[in-house]
Amino acid sequence: MVYHYTAVGDSLTFGIGALPGSGFVSLYRRMAEAHLQQFVAYENLGINGLTSDELYERVVKDSRFRGHLKDASLITITVGGNDLIRAVKTGGNRPDRDRLDKALIRCQHNISGCLAAIHKLKKGGEQPYIIRAVGLYNPYPSWDEAAEYVTRFNKYLFGLSNGSYFRVADIYSRFAGREKEMLSLDGIHPSTKGHRVIAEKLNQLGYYPLK
Known part of the structure; x- marks a missing residue:
């Protein structure tokens, strides 16, 4: 049996900040393969700079995205960070509440729209599937307003969790206070170590009901 993984x-999904082959998608795919004891084919659809608006549009309208999501038994999602970054930049590089x-x-x-669209896309399918989302870390640790955004975002994301089917990887506490080692030189994207933490x-979170 072959499992299909769509990221x-x-x-973060694209792998910015990590050494080649060391982005969390590649690492997580290998971990999943070891756990499931089956080959895991994967498609990385990460786009640098992607916002939640753009992700939702692709999930709803892009035939390539939809085809891979429909076939996937394992899906990961990273989104939300660029919404924060763009809001800060359009506010003159200062966090406006x-x-x-x-x-x-x-x-x-x-995000809710993306999940609903994926559910609808996979409705009636015979194969089980799981969706895993990655919570946010704070790329602006010195700004209280940014910390508040990240905290509220993560709280909302965790509120969507429903047992094994949709779960969220909480990385906030692993990055907070460790930005020098967890972030790359640009201070925004995870380092190779940060990507490994995300994969771990x-x-x-486990793989039930896949196994």
Whole structure:
């Protein structure tokens, strides 16, 4: 049997910040293969800079995205960080609470829409599948407003969890206070070590009902 893994999302999924072959998608795929004891074919659909608006549009309209999601028994999602970053940049590189609130509400709406679209896409399928999302770390640790955005985002994401089918990897506490080792030189994207932490957190969520 072959399991199909589709990774969708932003630069984290794409692998920015990690050495070649050391992004969390590649690492998690190998961990899944070891756990499931079956070959795991994978498609990395990560797009650098992708926002939740753009992810939702692709999940709903992009035939390539939809085809891979429909065939996947294992799906990972990273999104939300660019919504925060863009809100900060459009606010003059300072965190404006009102602007962040609006970005957060839209991001939450888009995430729920993505999950609903994936459910609909896979409705009636005979094979079990799981979706794993990656929670946010704070790329602006010195700003209280950014920390508040990340905390509220993660709380919302965890609120969508429903047992084994959809679960969230909590990486916030592993990154907080360890930004120098967990982030790459740009101070935004995870380092190779940060990517490994993400993969390990995903792996710890288990694979039921796949196995």
